[in-house]
Amino acid sequence: MGEEAAPRASNPVTRELPVTHDIQMPGYTITISPGILETAGMFVHAATQGHRYAVISDLAVAARYGTPLLASFPPGEAHLFTFAGGEPAKTRDTWARLTDEMAEAGLGRDAVVVALGGGIACDLAGFVAATFMRGIPVAHVPTTLLAMVDASIGGKTGVDIPSGKNLVGAFHQPAAVIVDPLCLATLPANELRAGMAEVLKHGVIADALFFERTVAALPALYAHDGAASLAMIETLRRAIAIKCDVVRRDEREGGLRHVLNFGHTIAHAIELVSHFAVPHGEAVAIGMVVEARIGEALGVTEATTADRIERALRAAGLPTTRPAHLGPGAVLAATRLDKKARSGAVRYALPTRIGEMSPGDGLWSVPVPDEVVLASLGTA
Numbered sequence: 001m002g003e004e005a006a007p008r009a010s011n012p013v014t015r016e017l018p019v020t021h022d023i024q025m026p027g028y029t030i031t032i033s034p035g036i037l038e039t040a041g042m043f044v045h046a047a048t049q050g051h052r053y054a055v056i057s058d059l060a061v062a063a064r065y066g067t068p069l070l071a072s073f074p075p076g077e078a079h080l081f082t083f084a085g086g087e088p089a090k091t092r093d094t095w096a097r098l099t100d101e102m103a104e105a106g107l108g109r110d111a112v113v114v115a116l117g118g119g120i121a122c123d124l125a126g127f128v129a130a131t132f133m134r135g136i137p138v139a140h141v142p143t144t145l146l147a148m149v150d151a152s153i154g155g156k157t158g159v160d161i162p163s164g165k166n167l168v169g170a171f172h173q174p175a176a177v178i179v180d181p182l183c184l185a186t187l188p189a190n191e192l193r194a195g196m197a198e199v200l201k202h203g204v205i206a207d208a209l210f211f212e213r214t215v216a217a218l219p220a221l222y223a224h225d226g227a228a229s230l231a232m233i234e235t236l237r238r239a240i241a242i243k244c245d246v247v248r249r250d251e252r253e254g255g256l257r258h259v260l261n262f263g264h265t266i267a268h269a270i271e272l273v274s275h276f277a278v279p280h281g282e283a284v285a286i287g288m289v290v291e292a293r294i295g296e297a298l299g300v301t302e303a304t305t306a307d308r309i310e311r312a313l314r315a316a317g318l319p320t321t322r323p324a325h326l327g328p329g330a331v332l333a334a335t336r337l338d339k340k341a342r343s344g345a346v347r348y349a350l351p352t353r354i355g356e357m358s359p360g361d362g363l364w365s366v367p368v369p370d371e372v373v374l375a376s377l378g379t380a
């Protein structure tokens, strides 16, 4: 699975370019390389041929990585636009301010947006790019593990509105994705763990060996110098390749892409009921265990799968049980508010075993009766 090219060494003309690991998507390349942030501008320019670059980043990431990224573009070509971090900033108001500032700075159709940061920067900057001047290219420079393996790939962009998360947005595929694992050295430990929940999810949906390897590599990945480790490059390559493979086969979420939703029906419900006090990565970890139990109860999922997933997530420092104060009834009710829920029984993307998802009736999801959800929430 995945179309990974062999590592590309610097060529004689551009000797200063680092050795990279490339994953090819239709229309763009994902380039993974430790230290690539320092030359990211060259890669973005080669991919987009832009004339001016709007780097969009939250204040904290801009303070750490804004200067080296801006310096990788020719002098005067890149401009920094910032927003206060956090999910509350992923709004139409922030989108409006950023697009106003870009217009006031004289950026036009030949400009390119560069999203620098976590999933929030990717979603927000991607939506700015999808709409500014009716659409200009976006390049992603993800700095969280979650953004590297998930949010920067696939072209989903958008903002939150009072009725729910990500309800206004657009599909806008990036022109380039530049992944520098060294950025993870400064990522808070809880954010690294949150990304690891999604990495392990990619193992469950597509690659049992990768799942086991990731669990075995956790001490190296979480070590002080984990961001610079070979294990981190290998983990990123495979986790990204899995997401790419799914997206490549189902760009607009017609069917197969539902497998990426494993753990997320319950996760979104837990986030909602807790008023987002439970962070997404932790909710996904709990959701994966509950949904694997649902699969086992229905006979869709091989026995012991939920226990194996639970052990892996615990090893990754993630919670695996529903917080006691979030009642099963409330969580069940909240699954019905998920925008992906259809009428009737809510559909779940369920594994048949670690490494393989159930095709269901072609929709890559299975309708689950309420009592099975309740029972699985009760025991998890």
Ligand SMILES: NC(=O)c1ccc[n+]([C@@H]2O[C@H](COP(=O)([O-])OP(=O)(O)OC[C@H]3O[C@@H](n4cnc5c(N)ncnc54)[C@H](O)[C@@H]3O)[C@@H](O)[C@H]2O)c1
Residues within 6 Å of the ligand: 058, 060, 061, 064, 085, 086, 087, 090, 117, 118, 119, 120, 121, 122, 123, 143, 144, 146, 147, 150, 151, 152, 153, 154, 155, 156, 157, 165, 166, 183, 184, 185, 186, 187, 188, 191, 194
């Ligand atoms: N578009 C998609 O396909 C997709 C997929 C998954 C998630 N998402 C979205 O992603 C968002 C969550 O993304 P996230 O978890 O990356 O959150 P985030 O963007 O808020 O980043 C988390 C925190 O880490 C800080 N940070 C980022 N990189 C850092 C670094 N290298 N060093 C130190 N601090 C750093 C940020 O300032 C922020 O405080 C959600 O809004 C979610 O909806 C989108």
Ligand SMILES: [Zn+2]
Residues within 6 Å of the ligand: 198, 264, 280, 284
């Ligand atoms: Zn997720």
